[in-house]
Amino acid sequence: MKVVPLTKITIITENLLRDRIVALIRKHGATGYTATKVEGEGSRGVRASDWEGRNDRIETLVSAEVAEAIIEDLNDNYFEDFAVIAWLSEVNVLRGTKFIS
Amino acid sequence: MKVVPLTKITIITENLLRDRIVALIRKHGATGYTATKVEGEGSRGVRASDWEGRNDRIETLVSAEVAEAIIEDLNDNYFEDFAVIAWLSEVNVLRGTKFIS
Amino acid sequence: MKVVPLTKITIITENLLRDRIVALIRKHGATGYTATKVEGEGSRGVRASDWEGRNDRIETLVSAEVAEAIIEDLNDNYFEDFAVIAWLSEVNVLRGTKFIS
Amino acid sequence: MDLLVQNLISPVVLAFLLGMAARWCKSDLEIPDAIYQGLSIYLLFAIGLKGGVALSQTPMTQLIAPLGVTLALGIITPVSAFYILRSLGKLSKIDAAATAAHYGSVSAVTFLAAIEAAKVANIPTDGFLPALVAVLEVPGIIIGLMFAQQQRAGGLKEALHEVVAGKSIFLLIGGMVIGALCGADKIQAVAPLFIDPFKGVLCLFLLELGMVAARRISDIRSAGWRLVMVGCLLPLVHGLLGTFVGTLAGMTEGGAAVLGAMTGSASYIAAPAAVRIALPKASPGIYLTMALGITFPFNLAIGIPLLLAFAKFCGKFFG
Amino acid sequence: MDLLVQNLISPVVLAFLLGMAARWCKSDLEIPDAIYQGLSIYLLFAIGLKGGVALSQTPMTQLIAPLGVTLALGIITPVSAFYILRSLGKLSKIDAAATAAHYGSVSAVTFLAAIEAAKVANIPTDGFLPALVAVLEVPGIIIGLMFAQQQRAGGLKEALHEVVAGKSIFLLIGGMVIGALCGADKIQAVAPLFIDPFKGVLCLFLLELGMVAARRISDIRSAGWRLVMVGCLLPLVHGLLGTFVGTLAGMTEGGAAVLGAMTGSASYIAAPAAVRIALPKASPGIYLTMALGITFPFNLAIGIPLLLAFAKFCGKFFG
Amino acid sequence: MDLLVQNLISPVVLAFLLGMAARWCKSDLEIPDAIYQGLSIYLLFAIGLKGGVALSQTPMTQLIAPLGVTLALGIITPVSAFYILRSLGKLSKIDAAATAAHYGSVSAVTFLAAIEAAKVANIPTDGFLPALVAVLEVPGIIIGLMFAQQQRAGGLKEALHEVVAGKSIFLLIGGMVIGALCGADKIQAVAPLFIDPFKGVLCLFLLELGMVAARRISDIRSAGWRLVMVGCLLPLVHGLLGTFVGTLAGMTEGGAAVLGAMTGSASYIAAPAAVRIALPKASPGIYLTMALGITFPFNLAIGIPLLLAFAKFCGKFFG
Numbered sequence A, B, C: 001m002k003v004v005p006l007t008k009i010t011i012i013t014e015n016l017l018r019d020r021i022v023a024l025i026r027k028h029g030a031t032g033y034t035a036t037k038v039e040g041e042g043s044r045g046v047r048a049s050d051w052e053g054r055n056d057r058i059e060t061l062v063s064a065e066v067a068e069a070i071i072e073d074l075n076d077n078y079f080e081d082f083a084v085i086a087w088l089s090e091v092n093v094l095r096g097t098k099f100i101s
Numbered sequence D, E, F: 001m002d003l004l005v006q007n008l009i010s011p012v013v014l015a016f017l018l019g020m021a022a023r024w025c026k027s028d029l030e031i032p033d034a035i036y037q038g039l040s041i042y043l044l045f046a047i048g049l050k051g052g053v054a055l056s057q058t059p060m061t062q063l064i065a066p067l068g069v070t071l072a073l074g075i076i077t078p079v080s081a082f083y084i085l086r087s088l089g090k091l092s093k094i095d096a097a098a099t100a101a102h103y104g105s106v107s108a109v110t111f112l113a114a115i116e117a118a119k120v121a122n123i124p125t126d127g128f129l130p131a132l133v134a135v136l137e138v139p140g141i142i143i144g145l146m147f148a149q150q151q152r153a154g155g156l157k158e159a160l161h162e163v164v165a166g167k168s169i170f171l172l173i174g175g176m177v178i179g180a181l182c183g184a185d186k187i188q189a190v191a192p193l194f195i196d197p198f199k200g201v202l203c204l205f206l207l208e209l210g211m212v213a214a215r216r217i218s219d220i221r222s223a224g225w226r227l228v229m230v231g232c233l234l235p236l237v238h239g240l241l242g243t244f245v246g247t248l249a250g251m252t253e254g255g256a257a258v259l260g261a262m263t264g265s266a267s268y269i270a271a272p273a274a275v276r277i278a279l280p281k282a283s284p285g286i287y288l289t290m291a292l293g294i295t296f297p298f299n300l301a302i303g304i305p306l307l308l309a310f311a312k313f314c315g316k317f318f319g
């Protein structure tokens, strides 16, 4: 089976920003994403409100260039003021060509 | 602590196939799996039904050979027609020998 | 964007130990963690009780030394008797310096 | 016309519209998955219970004719749907088969809305109707799938298990058995949960369903006017047929109308799961949009009041 | 004093204390997220429904004065809160603006607790009060945000959409429209879900809220005595004002007291979401702790009984 | 025999069987985790409330004897269970201790089923029974754990906190305190949620429990006939003892039978959590299978009707 090496971006964000961050990654060319409801603690304890629910984990498989664009944008707009963290890992994706837009 | 390098397969699948895919990975010799309820969007927007719930993320730690067998099988049976994606990553597992069946 | 290579520890544990394991990783200097409710099957079929809910997946981004300390501790105290597994992976973290305590 | 408005202005229908409105003004309202599934479990089990109690009070001889015509409708409607979808709808064989499986089966929520409407209009119905839902749900799916026998990937057996042991049929029949065994007296003990708040729960369920349908309705554009037309025609044809034969089978006026609404409805819970497994190559964009985006709202707004009127007419001349 | 104790010993208040106790003795009690959200949806929709029915029964002429004073209060209170927070609270401009948005808006749970207390004390209230909640909720947030216009990162428009299409306002207004359209008769059908068990659901909701508040209360230490004082002063000042003008507007004794409690309360559901988007640099540690950790318990324990007494007094002299 | 059948044909028991059937025919029916936990919270809190109200109406002098014998049973039964499990069950010391902790404690669902059965059979019970559940739950676990003192890994203290601050005891006692403080009148306000639909909620809970038990029952084969036998013997011995001393303590016929069922039952919620922490080396495959797979169904089908008959007998001769 042929696999394609791609970058996986994982973003943990307070729930309030979920839809905005999905829009952000789509804007830069991600073909899709997967989101999970998670909980967590970090340096900033406080969320917008408990009614908003916990954090969200958003994962997207993208090419290296798209990854670069997404993390630049995240860094410029959200890292300072919101409870957001992100990391990159290298994965081998099956039928990976469909994720390169 | 001694760690063992193993392959982690992550599969995102529409809920309808959850049990079938668990059976598939077990058939090829995976000793276990971990499943999470997730949401997502990709190229195929539509799920079998909303009553079926969202997607599932299935992760399994396996040896390289078992990984190979699982992705071949997935590719042959599900990738064409269903909302399924999968990727592989290399991880270092604690007490890893218990995962090699 | 500058990213910092860090170790990500992923722990799958029966729900009963969730708070204990969070305390353990904090004790060794992790600055935060992210937890997800998951299900799973492995070699030990049985959980403390179904009322306890399923498994939890705990992820934490740490430096290599902290990682070492955490997995030693896990190994000494929980691996023998409880349904716990763990693995390490290398990831590139944005604004990574904030995770090194 | 007045009946139509009267039918539309009810908490249940308005909750459905509120759900649609939530999508349209991009509210972040969201019914958590677990709650939605809890509501579904409640509704199906409660319908079953009520039906079971009614069954235990109905003499078998009164049941034979309605059960017979329902079975017949379950066999006829997927066939007629298939040919109409092929000819008028211009669907490929496999898509027509997949969609026919939906129209041959039944939508539990449409069933409930029809019962509601009859009650609001003060028209009596038959207590054993939930039993007919169970009878109508399965054959349509089987026959629909058989039309695409060559193209099937998954086994027919597997798909059938998906329907029969699927939670909706399982809870409906399970509730019915419990209701029938316990009888009205013992069920009284659980009435404050399963009978009294039923309509309220239905409201919340329709709130969610409205949100789902709103997403589907925006898919109609891509479906094209042909499918919209067929999606309105099928519930009409099947609905009138169901009401007519229901009357002939000696059912009450309201019962015949509800049977018609059931016959005219398209399943969007049981059928999609089965079709997805048996006919993975059929397009969900077609069958789900038609069932949930076109036929379901059509039935709520037009189908049900029309069938109630038609049932009165039938009752006069053939009852 | 007796009224205070009577007000505190009720299932609803005790459930709140039980939730706090759960945190304090480190119980592993946890209301699942989905259940908590389900309860919130239920409560808001149910309040709306009840209010809508009441609206449909109230002649428009009786509504004008109460609606007018409520709107005025929605405009005045964020302004007074801002200046008090700046001067007495010594908050930075942006934190004062963010917190003022909370005190200008309204806490739905405080509203409910006030209604409850009036009922327990046998004091009649006005049926249209839920409509006032909707009117009071929005303007305060807008005005609060405008105080920090320069520092805003996200757009004001975006923040407004967050409030108006946010689930709490959406469900409240949606329920109200449905209640008004259906009227008392048709709502009767869903009363066994939305009316009768309402107080019980409120109990469970307050159980969770108690746990949340307990976490917040432990943050008070870091907030300092200044903010604690202001967090008690604001509900007092606004509460007395609200009760007073409510009486002038011709509301019933209980209605004026509840309007006072609403005015004195600080939002901790709608406002935080809007503020977080519009003023990300404001500190949630300040506004959430004040709204949920100080003002909310203050209102439950002291504010509401006091306002009920004050409303009686007002009623005598200005009613 | 007739009583047995009458006891088995009730919505609650049939729902349990339906849950088992769901597993057996591989239905995809699944109660979402959050719903299951919501139901548990509801049930425990509601039992507590009811018990608290009853306590507030019972003079202290009437309580002393029942409380005394319950405490005594809580001390005796883990001891007898330990020795029976060692001798007849041939369990290792640590497994015997772990299992004894379960049999020394109490299953809240068995308690509820017994109350139900008494009601169906028209036998009066005592209102303060829920208080006895709380008294019986804790000591058995402590004593059971002490049998394995040497082998313990986690601290006894930690395990105790797990039980006492654990959600089941916390909600039960919390509900009881609220019920006792508010009294019957104020609890009336929340009765439409916590009292009336109680049995219906129990139904849904048992549906899930049936699915869990079905999984456990399939483990019996690996447990062996020895454990099956002991799993039926223990509830019998303890059950008869509990009913007998309950009668001597002056309890009503139904009250004594329910106390017997409680004594005979094995905990599968509080005890497993404590044992897992304190005795991680004990095998859950043994204690969970015995408690949930053998003793629980045994009590439902045989134990409870038997004890009701035995209580009548005791009442005649010793009452």
Ligand SMILES: Nc1ncnc2c1ncn2[C@@H]1O[C@H](COP(=O)(O)O)[C@@H](O)[C@H]1O
Pocket: A012, A013, A039, A040, A041, A042, A043, A044, A045, A055, A082, A083, A084, A085, C030, C031, C032, C033, C034, C035, C059, C060, C061, C062, C099
């Ligand atoms: N070291 C870490 N490892 C894993 N997740 C973290 C870590 N630090 C923070 N997080 C997650 O990121 C969210 C926001 O973190 P913060 O902005 O530091 O409050 C937290 O709620 C956690 O879910």
Ligand SMILES: Nc1ncnc2c1ncn2[C@@H]1O[C@H](COP(=O)(O)O)[C@@H](O)[C@H]1O
Pocket: A030, A031, A032, A033, A034, A035, A059, A060, A061, A062, A099, B012, B013, B039, B040, B041, B042, B043, B044, B045, B055, B082, B083, B084, B085
């Ligand atoms: N680029 C992507 N990154 C992460 N997850 C994806 C991506 N594309 C698809 N997915 C996930 O895979 C599921 C099926 O994708 P698809 O078959 O493309 O509809 C989606 O619902 C997402 O959960």
Ligand SMILES: Nc1ncnc2c1ncn2[C@@H]1O[C@H](COP(=O)(O)O)[C@@H](O)[C@H]1O
Pocket: B030, B031, B032, B033, B034, B035, B059, B060, B061, B062, B099, C012, C013, C039, C040, C041, C042, C043, C044, C045, C055, C082, C083, C084, C085
């Ligand atoms: N091979 C595996 N791959 C992924 N997750 C596993 C694997 N084995 C076990 N797990 C997870 O770890 C938990 C405990 O495993 P065990 O201690 O083997 O019962 C299981 O419930 C699974 O969630």
Ligand code: NA
Pocket: D077, D102, D103, D104, D105, D106, D107, D238, D262, D263, D264, D265, D266, D267
């Ligand atoms: Na049909």
Ligand code: NA
Pocket: E077, E102, E103, E104, E105, E106, E107, E238, E262, E263, E264, E265, E266, E267
């Ligand atoms: Na206010």
Ligand code: NA
Pocket: F077, F102, F103, F104, F105, F106, F107, F238, F262, F263, F264, F265, F266, F267
């Ligand atoms: Na016991």
